Amino acid sequence: MRSFIPPHRTLMGPGPSDISPQVLQALSRPTIGHLDPLFIQMMDELKSLLKYAFQTENEFTIALSAPGSAGMEACFVNLIEPGEKVIVCRNGVFGERMRQNVERCGGVAIVVDDEWGSPVSAQKLQSAVEEHSDAVAVAFVHAETSTGALSDAEALSKIARSKDMLVIVDAVTSLGGVPLKVDEWQLDAVYSGSQKCLSCTPGLSPLTFSSRAIAKIEARQHPVQSWFLDQSLVLGYWSGEGKRAYHHTAPVNSLYALHESLLILKEEGLEQAWKRHADTHQRLKEGLTDLGMSFVVDEEYRLPQLNAVYVPAGIDEALVRQRLLNEYNLEIGAGLGDLAGKAWRIGLMGYGARKENVALCLQALKEVLA
Amino acid sequence: MRSFIPPHRTLMGPGPSDISPQVLQALSRPTIGHLDPLFIQMMDELKSLLKYAFQTENEFTIALSAPGSAGMEACFVNLIEPGEKVIVCRNGVFGERMRQNVERCGGVAIVVDDEWGSPVSAQKLQSAVEEHSDAVAVAFVHAETSTGALSDAEALSKIARSKDMLVIVDAVTSLGGVPLKVDEWQLDAVYSGSQKCLSCTPGLSPLTFSSRAIAKIEARQHPVQSWFLDQSLVLGYWSGEGKRAYHHTAPVNSLYALHESLLILKEEGLEQAWKRHADTHQRLKEGLTDLGMSFVVDEEYRLPQLNAVYVPAGIDEALVRQRLLNEYNLEIGAGLGDLAGKAWRIGLMGYGARKENVALCLQALKEVLA
Numbered sequence: 137m138r139s140f141i142p143p144h145r146t147l148m149g150p151g152p153s154d155i156s157p158q159v160l161q162a163l164s165r166p167t168i169g170h171l172d173p174l175f176i177q178m179m180d181e182l183k184s185l186l187k188y189a190f191q192t193e194n195e196f197t198i199a200l201s202a203p204g205s206a207g208m209e210a211c212f213v214n215l216i217e218p219g220e221k222v223i224v225c226r227n228g229v230f231g232e233r234m235r236q237n238v239e240r241c242g243g244v245a246i247v248v249d250d251e252w253g254s255p256v257s258a259q260k261l262q263s264a265v266e267e268h269s270d271a272v273a274v275a276f277v278h279a280e281t282s283t284g285a286l287s288d289a290e291a292l293s294k295i296a297r298s299k300d301m302l303v304i305v306d307a308v309t310s311l312g313g314v315p316l317k318v319d320e321w322q323l324d325a326v327y328s329g330s331q332k333c334l335s336c337t338p339g340l341s342p343l344t345f346s347s348r349a350i351a352k353i354e355a356r357q358h359p360v361q362s363w364f365l366d367q368s369l370v371l372g373y374w375s376g377e378g379k380r381a382y383h384h385t386a387p388v389n390s391l392y393a394l395h396e397s398l399l400i401l402k403e404e405g406l407e408q409a410w411k412r413h414a415d416t417h418q419r420l421k422e423g424l425t426d427l428g429m430s431f432v433v434d435e436e437y438r439l440p441q442l443n444a445v446y447v448p449a450g451i452d453e454a455l456v457r458q459r460l461l462n463e464y465n466l467e468i469g470a471g472l473g474d475l476a477g478k479a480w481r482i483g484l485m486g487y488g489a490r491k492e493n494v495a496l497c498l499q500a501l502k503e504v505l506a
Numbered sequence: 507m508r509s510f511i512p513p514h515r516t517l518m519g520p521g522p523s524d525i526s527p528q529v530l531q532a533l534s535r536p537t538i539g540h541l542d543p544l545f546i547q548m549m550d551e552l553k554s555l556l557k558y559a560f561q562t563e564n565e566f567t568i569a570l571s572a573p574g575s576a577g578m579e580a581c582f583v584n585l586i587e588p589g590e591k592v593i594v595c596r597n598g599v600f601g602e603r604m605r606q607n608v609e610r611c612g613g614v615a616i617v618v619d620d621e622w623g624s625p626v627s628a629q630k631l632q633s634a635v636e637e638h639s640d641a642v643a644v645a646f647v648h649a650e651t652s653t654g655a656l657s658d659a660e661a662l663s664k665i666a667r668s669k670d671m672l673v674i675v676d677a678v679t680s681l682g683g684v685p686l687k688v689d690e691w692q693l694d695a696v697y698s699g700s701q702k703c704l705s706c707t708p709g710l711s712p713l714t715f716s717s718r719a720i721a722k723i724e725a726r727q728h729p730v731q732s733w734f735l736d737q738s739l740v741l742g743y744w745s746g747e748g749k750r751a752y753h754h755t756a757p758v759n760s761l762y763a764l765h766e767s768l769l770i771l772k773e774e775g776l777e778q779a780w781k782r783h784a785d786t787h788q789r790l791k792e793g794l795t796d797l798g799m800s801f802v803v804d805e806e807y808r809l810p811q812l813n814a815v816y817v818p819a820g821i822d823e824a825l826v827r828q829r830l831l832n833e834y835n836l837e838i839g840a841g842l843g844d845l846a847g848k849a850w851r852i853g854l855m856g857y858g859a860r861k862e863n864v865a866l867c868l869q870a871l872k873e874v875l876a
Contacts, residue, residue: 137555137772139528140548140765142538151755155537158509163759164534167525167707168512169837178510185507201709202572205754206734213732233733240731331755337537339571339709339757361610361731362583363603364576382842384575385521385701387709389533390760395510402507467539472752 145461147488148497149469150281150442150481151309152331152338154488155397159336162396163389170386178395179386185398189311189334189406190326190344192318196371199330199394200341201387202364204308207327207341209237210365211275211304214345214353215325218242221271223264223301225256225292228280229473230306238275241361246271252474253444255437256287258295265299272352273302273324279310281332282472284444284481285433286314290321297322302349308332311342312401312486313413313441324349330390333413333441335486336397339390397486409486413440416489420482423498427505432479441489443482444475448505453477456504464500515831517858518867519839520651520812520851521679522701522708524858525767529706532766533759540756548765549756555768559681559704559776560696560714562688566741569700569764570711571757572734574678577697577711579607580735581645581674584715584723585695588612591641593634593671595626595662598650599843600676608645611731616641622844623814625657625807628665635669642722643672643694649680651702652842654814654851655803656684660691667692672719678702681712682771682856683783683811694719700760703783703811705856706767709760767856779856783810786859790852793868797875802849811859813852814845818875823847826874834870 147154168175186197200207212234216222222238225231227250238245248264250257256276265274274296278289289310293303302324310316312333318326324346331338345353345367353360353368360366370383401409417440421431424445432444447453453470457480460466469481482497517524538545556567570577582604586592592608595601597620608615618634620627626646635644644666648659659680663673672694680686682703688696694716701708715723715737723730723738730736740753771779787810791801794815802814817823823840827850830836839851852867 137551137769139532139769140535140551140762142535142544142548142762144536145538145542147537147539149539152537152539152758160534160536160759162509164530165510165512166514166530167517167522168515169517169519169522170708172515172831172837174512178512181507181510202576202734203754203757206572206576209732209734237733240729240733329755337757337759338540338755339760359610362579363607363610364572364579365734384573385699385708387573387707387760388522389530389707390709390757392510392512399507399509461542467542 143465146466146493146496148483148493149467150483151329151485153335153483153485154493155335155337156400156487158400159393159397163337163393165392167388170388171382175388182391182395182398185395185402186342188402189398190318191316191320192344194318194344194346196350197344199391200343201384202341203339204327204329204341206365207343208234208306210343210367211325211327212237213241213360213362213365214367215273215302215304215349216241216243217356217358221246221268223248223268223271223274225261225276227254227256227285228252228277229282230277230280234275253283253285253432255285256292258288258291261292261295265295265301269299271301273304275304277306278316279314279439279442281309281442282475283432284439284442285437286439289323293321293323302352309439309442312409314439315410318344330394333486334397334401335488336394337390339387340394413484413489416484416491416494417443419491419494420484420497423494427502432475441483441485444479445482446479451505453480459504460500464496466496466500513835516836516863516866518853518863519837520853521699521855523705523853523855524863525705525707526770526857528770529763529767533707533763535762537758540758541752545758552761552765552768555765555772556712558772559768560688561686561690562714564688564714564716566720567714569761570713571754572711573709574697574699574711576735577713578603578676580713580737581695581697582607583611583730583732583735584737585643585672585674585719586611586613587726587728589614591616591638593618593638593641593644595631595646597624597626597655598622598647599652600647600650604645623653623655623802625655626662628658628661631662631665635665635671639669641671643674645674647676648686649684649809649812651679651812652845653802654809654812655807656809659693663691663693672722679809679812682779684809685780688714700764703856704767704771705858706764707760709757710764783854783859786854786861786864787813789861789864790854790867793864797872802845811853811855814849815852816849821875823850829874830870834866836866836870
């Protein structure tokens with residue numbers, strides 16, 4: 137057995153996304169202790185960079201030491217108590233996962249279903265909050281990674297707040313790729329992933345809780361069922377007030393990389409990053425349309441960073457992906473869940489949203505499909 | 507705000523430990539997709555390297571995508587069902603955390619207490635398993651990171667198994683530093699951390715389940731309360747049989763680093779690594795004794811990789827650590843829990859168990875204490 141030397145792939149799947157060499161370099165800087173004063177300074181900067189990315193002043197804005205699926209779970213186990221009702225909007229794989237999370241922490245999930253590829257319907261949510269006005273929260277996915285559909289988080293939040301419900305949002309694929317305004321839209325608990333439009337290595341989950349969310353946690357009657365995800369235990373660590381108490385050993389090097397990737401985002405500017413994703417998507421869309429492909433999601437709700445297109449009739453979709461990978465070192469994503477075998481998911485995320493990636497993808501697809 | 511450029515520290519605290527440049531280099535190799543066939547090959551090798559490190563043939567031997575504290579929680583949420591009794595041996599911070607985990611997943615914890623700095627008493631455990639013969643598991647910490655005490659995992663396991671109880675073991679600080687023989691000692695669920703004697707970056711938790719543990723999971727009456735830690739959902743991913751289903755995005759680069767650090771361990775050989783830890787400890791012990799310091803733990807139960815020594819009378823312990831860090835770029839650990847303010851914890855873990863580290867530590871301590 138030998139050292140593992142990976143090839144250089146161009147990552148245009150649903151994540152992990154292409155990573156800037158600058159971020160990989162940050163990742164391999166010398167490890168220092170997680171309680172080292174210099175590390176704690178870095179963490180303060182990281183928190184401020186995350187607040188910028190989320191467009192929030194939430195004091196509780198952190199990077200969870202685990203992937204986005206743990207970020208999702210952290211929202212439910214902290215905010216929901218046994219017996220509480222949560223309205224879950226489901227229009228893809230991740231809405232369904234939210235439902236499972238609600239039930240696993242003893243909550244009651246009221247599911248509002250929309251078709252795969254459609255956004256969450258504001259009208260259906262409106263009916264649900266009226267029918268279930270005793271629900272404590274509404275949960276939805278801002279950008280469904282399984283389909284590429286964008287939902288109107290601002291409108292959905294307004295509906296939830298009209299009944300004083302907490303708003304829990306999956307922003308795994310949206311953060312950094314399309315507008316996401318946590319404070320302006322009054323979202324209470326928002327989690328993301330490091331490996332999508334932030335173009336950091338996978339394994340961390342940016343997470344922010346509003347003061348309403350924190351108040352809900354502080355008023356809990358039952359202890360949080362997860363020790364690892366119990367955010368009341370780390371409020372002190374991230375608050376910046378006084379001593380950083382030991383909770384667990386932070387993933388030091390991964391946090392260096394996240395700091396670097398957020399710095400890149402801040403230097404570019406959020407608005408510019410959103411524009412770059414939109415522009416790059418436009419180029420890809422034109423090329424894919426020229427190749428005769430059609431999108432799963434209607435143009436109005438389509439995510440620029442995650443392009444789900446139907447596999448043309450008569451094509452062995454797995455073989456195409458395999459050839460792209462083996463011959464062009466290019467990764468595109470398979471369909472997930474209901475779309476398995478029927479669609480490809482082409483990511484243009486973060487550092488991957490570049491003209492050269494679009495050019496490679498279009499030409500390689502053209503050659504392989506020829 | 508700028509890129510974070512950490513200084514080069516010598517890490518001699520309780521972890522993260524010093525990391526080989528070879529491991530940092532592996533960490534920053536190009537990210538590939540977590541479903542890439544080459545990544546899956548790497549994961550198969552990683553599994554085989556972990557089996558070597560744990561000395562097990564357990565088919566379920568993985569690296570959890572989160573720190574050791576999540577590894578602990580994974581054992582309890584998967585193996586314990588609500589209402590079940592678990593005997594928890596507590597002789598430091600991590601035994602207490604085990605108790606909290608048992609209770610958070612609805613179990614009943616029967617605590618067997620030993621003094622901080624002492625190993626777990628086989629005699630007390632014997633009484634406990636007799637008194638509580640309806641318990642389904644015994645849990646203990648092999649190497650208590652908070653005190654530096656080593657417990658006799660083989661003897662404790664034998665007692666548990668005499669009553670057909672599962673054996674859950676915290677091997678966070680022991681794996682790679684002192685003998686740990688999962689199969690020979692018949693341990694059922696053993697978790698560790700990447701950042702101790704494996705000298706990898708923090709953030710991953712090696713984990714192994716015996717077939718008895720898997721059978722207990724498969725016979726569960728209640729779903730596992732955590733979605734993220736539900737190992738029944740990833741049995742397929744790690745089994746090596748057929749298709750790798752998507753569960754969450756694996757922390758690709760961190761896994762490169764773990765692969766590399768385990769390769770280094772395998773090349774050195776476990777027995778040689780244990781001997782190196784013991785030899786290096788011997789040098790450190792002699793030097794610390796010459797400086798007039800005394801150990802928290804009796805020689806017989808003392809961990810070579812984690813040396814807890816009492817702070818000499820009249821010394822400002824925090825100032826000493828601060829001077830070591832600022833003037834010598836040397837990190838040693840503070841006391842934790844009952845030992846806070848009273849002891850230092852000096853780690854000689856993995857790549858950190860070297861003569862030059864001992865020499866630096868002894869000379870720097872001598873100068874600062876002068």
